Amino acid sequence: MGRTLPPASQLILQQVDEIKPLYEALRRSDQLILDGIFEEIGPHRAAISNAANLLPLEAMLLLALLEQHKKFFHKIDELRGELQRLQGELEILKSKS
Amino acid sequence: MKKYTGWLFDLYPDPKHGLTVWLLGEDGKSHSFTQEFSITFYVAGPFHRLRQLWKYLKEKPVVLSRTERDDLYSGKTDVLEVQVPNPIAFDELFKEINQRFPDLSYYDVDIPLILRYAAAFSVFPLAYCKVEVEQGWKISSITALDTPWELDPKLPNLRILHIQPDINPAHATPQYLLVEFQQFKYRLSFEKPREILGVLNSLLMQYNPDVILTSYGDTWLFTRLEELSKETGTLFNPNRDLSRSIRRKKEISFHNYGQAHYRGEQVHLFGRWHIDDQNCMTFGDYGLMGAIEQARVCGLPAQEIARRSPGAGIAAMQALTALRRGILVPYQQQKGEVSKTYDQLFVADRGGLVFEPLLGIYPHVAILDFISMYPSIMVEYNISPETVATDEEDSWLIPELNVKVSSREGLIPATLKPMVHKRVAIKRLLKKIGKNDSRYVHYKALANALKWLCVVAYGRLGFANSTFGRINSHEAVTHIGRKMILRAKEIVEDHGFTVLHIYVDSLFIYRPEATTEQDYQSLLNGIEHETKLPIEVEEVYSWMAFVSARHNSNIPVANRFFGLQPDGEYKVRGLALRREDTPFFVADTQQRVLQILAIEKDPNQLHKLLPDVLSMVQERLSALSHQKIPLNELIVTQTLSRELDQYRVPSPVARAALQLQTVGKIIRMGQRIQFLYTTTEQGVHAWDLPDEFNPALIDVSRYKELLFRAVHEVLQPIGIPENALLGWLFGEASYMLPTGWLDPTQFQKSELPLFANLLI
Numbered sequence: 001m002g003r004t005l006p007p008a009s010q011l012i013l014q015q016v017d018e019i020k021p022l023y024e025a026l027r028r029s030d031q032l033i034l035d036g037i038f039e040e041i042g043p044h045r046a047a048i049s050n051a052a053n054l055l056p057l058e059a060m061l062l063l064a065l066l067e068q069h070k071k072f073f074h075k076i077d078e079l080r081g082e083l084q085r086l087q088g089e090l091e092i093l094k095s096k097s
Numbered sequence: 098m099k100k101y102t103g104w105l106f107d108l109y110p111d112p113k114h115g116l117t118v119w120l121l122g123e124d125g126k127s128h129s130f131t132q133e134f135s136i137t138f139y140v141a142g143p144f145h146r147l148r149q150l151w152k153y154l155k156e157k158p159v160v161l162s163r164t165e166r167d168d169l170y171s172g173k174t175d176v177l178e179v180q181v182p183n184p185i186a187f188d189e190l191f192k193e194i195n196q197r198f199p200d201l202s203y204y205d206v207d208i209p210l211i212l213r214y215a216a217a218f219s220v221f222p223l224a225y226c227k228v229e230v231e232q233g234w235k236i237s238s239i240t241a242l243d244t245p246w247e248l249d250p251k252l253p254n255l256r257i258l259h260i261q262p263d264i265n266p267a268h269a270t271p272q273y274l275l276v277e278f279q280q281f282k283y284r285l286s287f288e289k290p291r292e293i294l295g296v297l298n299s300l301l302m303q304y305n306p307d308v309i310l311t312s313y314g315d316t317w318l319f320t321r322l323e324e325l326s327k328e329t330g331t332l333f334n335p336n337r338d339l340s341r342s343i344r345r346k347k348e349i350s351f352h353n354y355g356q357a358h359y360r361g362e363q364v365h366l367f368g369r370w371h372i373d374d375q376n377c378m379t380f381g382d383y384g385l386m387g388a389i390e391q392a393r394v395c396g397l398p399a400q401e402i403a404r405r406s407p408g409a410g411i412a413a414m415q416a417l418t419a420l421r422r423g424i425l426v427p428y429q430q431q432k433g434e435v436s437k438t439y440d441q442l443f444v445a446d447r448g449g450l451v452f453e454p455l456l457g458i459y460p461h462v463a464i465l466d467f468i469s470m471y472p473s474i475m476v477e478y479n480i481s482p483e484t485v486a487t488d489e490e491d492s493w494l495i496p497e498l499n500v501k502v503s504s505r506e507g508l509i510p511a512t513l514k515p516m517v518h519k520r521v522a523i524k525r526l527l528k529k530i531g532k533n534d535s536r537y538v539h540y541k542a543l544a545n546a547l548k549w550l551c552v553v554a555y556g557r558l559g560f561a562n563s564t565f566g567r568i569n570s571h572e573a574v575t576h577i578g579r580k581m582i583l584r585a586k587e588i589v590e591d592h593g594f595t596v597l598h599i600y601v602d603s604l605f606i607y608r609p610e611a612t613t614e615q616d617y618q619s620l621l622n623g624i625e626h627e628t629k630l631p632i633e634v635e636e637v638y639s640w641m642a643f644v645s646a647r648h649n650s651n652i653p654v655a656n657r658f659f660g661l662q663p664d665g666e667y668k669v670r671g672l673a674l675r676r677e678d679t680p681f682f683v684a685d686t687q688q689r690v691l692q693i694l695a696i697e698k699d700p701n702q703l704h705k706l707l708p709d710v711l712s713m714v715q716e717r718l719s720a721l722s723h724q725k726i727p728l729n730e731l732i733v734t735q736t737l738s739r740e741l742d743q744y745r746v747p748s749p750v751a752r753a754a755l756q757l758q759t760v761g762k763i764i765r766m767g768q769r770i771q772f773l774y775t776t777t778e779q780g781v782h783a784w785d786l787p788d789e790f791n792p793a794l795i796d797v798s799r800y801k802e803l804l805f806r807a808v809h810e811v812l813q814p815i816g817i818p819e820n821a822l823l824g825w826l827f828g829e830a831s832y833m834l835p836t837g838w839l840d841p842t843q844f845q846k847s848e849l850p851l852f853a854n855l856l857i
Contacts, residue, residue: 004446042652043453046599050579052444 008045011056012038018057040067098237101128101228104253105220105239106307107368107398108211110184116214117338118236119368120228121253121307127337129368130228132236136187136213139166139176139425142201147177150198157190158182166204167424169483169508169565174425176204184210204425208416215396216420222392222399225251245393246515248522252389258306260297266317267762268771268785274318278304290325294333297322301335308370308385309335315373315404316361319343337368350740350766353406354556357738359767363404370400377404379549386539387546394516394550407549411557414550415565418512427564434568435486435500445498445572449601450579452586453653454643458700458814459597462607462641462660463617464668465585465624468524468631469548470602471555472517474577477629481507482558482567498576500569508565513554520547521631528633532664578602581628588627592620598643600656605641613637636662640700642814644671647806650813659811665695673807677769680803682730686717687807694811703815711825714808718826721800724792731800732771732784740766749774753783760786774799801827 006014016023016038023031041048044063051059103122111117114131122128140150154161160180168174181187191206215221224241231237243250258278262271274293276283278300285293300306311318319335323343326333334342346363361376372388374380380388380403392399395410396417402410419426437445467473474480484492484507485500492501523544530537557563559571578601586596589606598605611617614634624632641660646652657671669675669691674684693709720726735750741764744751753772754764762785764770771784774796782790809822 004442039649039651043455046450046452049447050450050583052447 008049008056009042011048012041012045012060015057015060037064037067040064099230101230102242103128103226103228105222105224105226107370108214109367110210112183112185114235115183116210117367118239119337120226121255125254127305127307127368128234129338130230130234130236132239133182134184134214134217135160136181136184136210138179138181138187138191138206139164139204140179140198140201141174141176141204142198146198146201150194150201151177153194153197154179158186159190167422169419169424176425203428205420206428208420208426209397209401209413211398212396212413212417212420216417219421221245221394221396223252223389224393246519248519248526250393253307255307255385256304257308257310257385258300258304259310260314260318261312262318265785266313266321269787276300278306287321287325290329291331294322294325294329294331297335298331298333305337306369308372309366310385311371311373312375313373314371315363315376319364319371335369335371336366341367348765350768353408357736357767358406359737359765359769360404365400370398372400372403378406380404382549383542383545386542390543390546391550394519394547407553408557408560410550411554412564414512414516415508415557418508419565422508422511424508437499437569441499445569445576447572447579448575450582450599451601451655452596452599453655454598454605454658455595456643456645456651456653456814458640458642458703459607460640460700461609461612461637462597462605463611463614463637464635464660465589465604465606465617465621465632466635467581467585467602467628468521468633469517469551470578470581470630471574472513472551473521473630474574474581475554475558476510476514476517478502478573478577479504479507479510480558480570480573480577481509482565482570483507484510485567485570485573495573495576498569498573500573502573509554509558509570513551516547516550520544520551523547524633581630584627585624585632588623589620592623594620597641598655598658603635605658611637636660636668638668639663639698640703642700642811644810644814647810650818659691661695661698667691667695672810673803678733678735679807680731680733680800682717682721682726682800683803683807685730686714686804687811689713689717690808690811707812707815707817710808710812714804714826718801718804721804722797724795728773728790728792728795731773731795733774734769734771737764737766737768737770749781752779753781756781756783756786 023034026034041060041063044066047063048056048059054062101120101122103120103124105118106121106127107119108116111131115133115135116131118130118132120128120130140147151161158181160182162178162180164176164178165173166176181190191203195203211222218239218241220226220239220241224245225243227240227242228236229238256278258276260274260276263273263275263284264271272287274285274287276285276296283296285296287293322333322335325331336343344365344367346365348360348362350357350359352358358378360378363376364371364373372380372385383390385399385403388399388403391397391402391407391410395402395413397405397410397413416426418424479502484503484505487501487503489501489503489505491504493504494501523540527537527540527544530540555571555574558566558574559568560566582599582602582604585604586599589596589604592608594606594608594611596604596606608616614637617634617637621632621634638660639662641658643653644657644659646654654671659667659669659672661667672687673679674687674691679687690710690713693706693713694703697703697706717726733749737750737754741751741754741758747755749772750770754768754770756779757770758764772781773784773790774780775782775794776796777794780796782794805822805826808826809817809819812822813819
């Protein structure tokens with residue numbers, strides 16, 4: 001096993017290498033964000049490896065999107081909770097006044 | 098005619114009678130018999146060449162005939178059958194004809210004698226047998242009264258003699274021989290060789306051990322005893338068959354699963370076993386009990402299988418099944434890979450599925466473990482070299498690989514089936530009886546012995562030199578394995594569990610309210626029903642910590658974790674204390690940290706134990722700085738991965754090995770070299786050098802670094818950043834921890850407002 005195919009971690013590194021021209025032409029602040037995106041993809045190596053029918057970059061973009069959605073929903077949940085808390089406090093203040 | 102019952106103990110060729118067979122009688126005595134036994138092998142090839150071979154062999158003492166035998170892949174095959182009446186003549190004869198007729202295909206030629214015997218009489222090593230003897234000591238019939246698959250076979254009470262030198266002879270010249278049997282212990286000085294040989298001779302005569310267990314017996318002790326015998330003129334023969342002298346097998350270096358191994362010269366005895374625990378591959382995992390189990394299951398002699406890799410055991414089992422089924426065993430592997438397109442290769446050439454763990458510490462983590470997953474797949478899904486990639490009508494298709502699998506039971510599933518069933522039964526029994534049961538150690542040894550055989554069974558399918566291997570079947574096993582573990586993951590998530598980690602055949606899962614094994618029963622039933630593979634809850638851990646990569650605390654690492662069991666013990670994988678090259682001092686300190694953490698069952702409270710951990714570690718560091726750690730606790734043991742002349746830049750282990758070579762020691766690839774890190778120019782000092790070592794030369798900072806890494810490895814999942822620990826242990830910072838600072842589930846996001854500038 002693994003005699004002929006690179007492991008998923010190697011595939012990720014290869015993709016990082018391939019997008020280097022794109023990466024180099026970004027501002028440092030954007031480069032750091034892109035670093036974060038690739039870091040988040042790392043733990044999904046099993047999924048990349050299992051998706052033999054997709055190109056590695058396709059799988060990685062989907063996974064980046066997945067991580068963005070996760071963060072997004074997490075933030076929405078946090079905001080919803082905060083909103084509920086504030087509404088509750090507002091109700092209390094209203095009832096006091 | 099006389100009848101005996103007992104255990105088949107040993108057999109080997111006899112120049113006059115064919116075979117010498119040793120039986121350990123139920124009467125407690127060892128019996129030596131003889132038996133006529135011929136060796137049969139087969140030759141295939143073009144008719145005119147077979148004709149030439151026939152003419153050549155006609156003058157030899159062999160019986161020739163034409164017959165039809167089954168080839169594993171092509172079915173009925175015309176072959177020339179050659180029967181050699183005495184086994185002792187076989188090796189020379191085959192060597193001769195193979196040189197003269199190298200273009201012919203040979204079958205059933207490199208099969209150990211005991212396997213031929215096992216196939217002919219349906220017996221096996223240590224089988225409980227009934228033997229009928231006529232004309233003095235000639236066996237007329239032998240019948241096994243048990244099978245290798247019984248959970249509690251009746252076994253003989255072996256008389257065991259332990260002998261070993263008082264020190265590793267590679268390190269220093271031994272002064273004493275330590276002898277132990279029953280409740281007796283002796284310490285005999287090598288300066289009195291006559292006394293040593295006298296005591297050993299008298300023990301061999303009167304105690305008459307069945308097994309001699311030694312340390313360094315293969316590589317030093319028996320050679321030394323023979324030298325003493327010559328020097329003093331005192332006879333010494335450790336064999337039970339006194340007409341024989343010791344049989345030696347040459348040393349060997351080889352690669353196995355990507356690692357270099359070295360096996361020293363071996364000393365085998367006749368009518369008695371000799372096992373050197375220092376010259377065995379996996380003996381340490383299961384001891385004599387496990388070696389006996391492997392011998393019974395594989396059909397190889399115990400003194401052989403104890404030293405060899407489990408792969409040799411599996412190969413023997415396959416050959417035995419083939420012999421019993423009348424299938425030809427080729428001399429060299431014949432079937433390669435069935436060709437495939439690149440797309441098919443891309444899908445097929447993959448290993449087991451690994452889900453990286455979710456970092457942090459989690460309570461009530463259960464490990465669900467498929468018992469012997471790959472062998473179970475081979476048995477349940479009939480994966481064998483000859484069953485995969487066939488065109489038979491009743492075959493079933495693996496669509497992703499585009500290969501069909503025959504429904505006719507294959508050679509490998511037939512070989513593995515009883516062993517897999519036995520291992521599953523033992524594993525379930527172990528679970529039932531628990532660790533406190535007196536039988537636990539015994540069954541655990543059996544389970545470990547069988548585990549090693551199961552582990553390599555899969556590898557043999559894809560091994561280039563395997564007699565019965567084919568990469569397509571190897572790929573089919575991993576493919577089904579991946580499918581099954583993903584199916585299990587779905588079921589686990591359907592039951593409301595979170596999957597923390599998947600490692601090939603194990604799922605690490607948790608659900609806060611599932612705290613006992615009973616909470617998992619319906620889940621297990623569901624998975625077993627879906628996958629047809631046996632699965633069990635290995636343990637529900639009080640908590641389990643998943644460790645990140647050293648260079649980046651956000652990156653998880655597969656199979657690196659430690660989990661606290663309810664009984665206070667740990668399951669540890671991938672930590673420093675599990676690695677062979679970790680010095681005892683470092684491994685022991687890491688173990689002590691874990692012992693302190695084991696007090697706390699609630700992972701959210703672990704940080705409260707940090708002061709105890711830090712104070713212990715500081716004591717250890719202080720002891721190291723003040724040379725209070727014994728030198729032998731600082732030894733680093735590493736395996737030489739290549740021959741010395743192949744190193745372009747010598748690593749520390751290669752430098753230590755070079756030092757040994759310089760003083761005349763013979764160094765081979767695969768040998769384990771022990772050394773200390775020093776502040777000298779070479780940076781190392783080989784432990785086995787004869788000269789005295791000055792402790793002031795120890796590279797204290799190197800050991801401090803190793804210790805620091807090991808301690809951080811187990812504290813990092815709690816949320817301790819590397820630079821904070823550096824400050825606490827080596828800097829001026831005193832330990833303080835703000836409330837709520839450590840959140841094990843979010844630690845990788847933690848910043849260090851208080852300690853950010855503490856980096857040393």
